[in-house]
Amino acid sequence: MRNFTAKLNSAVSKVNILMVDDRPENLIALEAILASPNYSLYSAHSGEEALRHVLTTDFAVILLDVQMPGMNGFETASLIKMRERSKHVPIIFITAISQAAEHVKHGYSVGAIDYIFKPYHAETLKMKIEAFVQLYQYQEHIKLQNELLKVIGETSNDTIVTVDEAGIMQTLNPTAARMFGYAPDKLTGRPIDDIVPALSSFLHAETNHGARLIETTALRKDTIPFPVDVQIGKTSIVGKQLFVCSIRDVTDRKMMEEERFRKIFDTTPCLIALRSLKDKRYINVNESLLQAMGYEGNEVINQSADMLQYIVDSDDKGAERHDPWQPARNIRIRYMTKTGDLRDGLLSSEVMQVHGEDCLLSVVTDISERVFWKRRLPVSTGLILQGRWLRVSCMKSATR
Secondary structure, three states, X not given: OHHHHHHHHXXXXXXXXXXXXXXXXXXXXXXXXXXXOOEEEEEEOOHHHHHHHHHHOOOOEEEEEOOOOOOOHHHHHHHHHHOOOOOOOOEXXXXXXXXXXXXXXXXXXXXXXXXXXXXXXXXXXXXXXXXXXXXXXXXXXXXXXXXXXXXXXXXXXXXXXXXXXXXEEEEEOOHHHHHHOOOHHHHOOOEHHHOOOXXXXXXXXXXXXXXXXXXXXXXXXXXXXXXXXXXXXXXEEOOEEEEEEEEEXXXXXXXXXXXXXXXXXXXOOXXXXXXXXXXXXXXXXXXXXXXXXXXXXXXXOOOOOOOOEEEXXXXXXXXXXXXXXXXXXXXXXXXXXXOOOEEEEEEEEEEEEEOOEEEEEEEEEEOHHHHHHHHHOOHHHOOOOOHHXXXXXXXXXXXX
């Protein structure tokens, strides 16, 4: 990352310019015109010397004299353009002699981007060089940013996909092979819904918060589902709208969350039941519920009958609007055990997804003991105490 940052800063701060002329006075004149803290000026007195510079240094632009002894400017330009690393460097021919149309045409054919005749206007030359330098800096930014994005994509643990407006995958990074079991080129051109079902329906959803994070389920090549977080960002390239989707496998995180939930589920003194909203069956209940109700686990798990039978306290403000299959918060109930005893409780419930299935999680806090002692306590004492502290208070009253 530091290397990329250094390259970007270097591209912005200073560029290299090569000046080639066999006459020293011409090079001095060019140096005087182009002198700038933003330029590093290199001089070459022959085509051969120019080629040696090109082998070791990247240049934003090359100013090349046509008439030189030995290797002339046309031959030098041809050799520069033959090299992959320097074939896109702009070459400006400067000449006082070769002004005939055939010479100019030959200059463009060997890769010249401009032709300047002596005597030239210093400010005009300077402005042309500035334009080519700006173009070079812009291209370097694009090139380095693309290189950086490529490295990020190749080293990321997330699958990064670009998707068009129709939901068709355009590009994928190599992580796709490890995450989904497909080579990236086997997914290109296919709908994003093939690997993340129904994800295309989220692409055009409006949001005021930039990228959107979606928790959903993806499918491997073997059709095995696994949990993912998908972050969707929108961009536009040459007028074409694209979506960038970062897909993260969160299986390990979900397993940790489930383990934490299981521990709470098993150890809490509250009565907890998890039921399917689809077929009403009990998916799981905790030990506290079984003990309080007097059931064995095999009498409850996978049963669709209402094992937890309760009535809502008529004095509770949520009684009239309570739907047993909708979320609830601390509703007073009386529930019946297997032996027919009635006990008091506070019911809370929440709809949630477990392994892709809609479920109702019900939690009952048993308050039977508190209600019992509250009913036994003389009203004149004005005390509303709970648990063992209530018993101690009553015992003290009895001894007086």
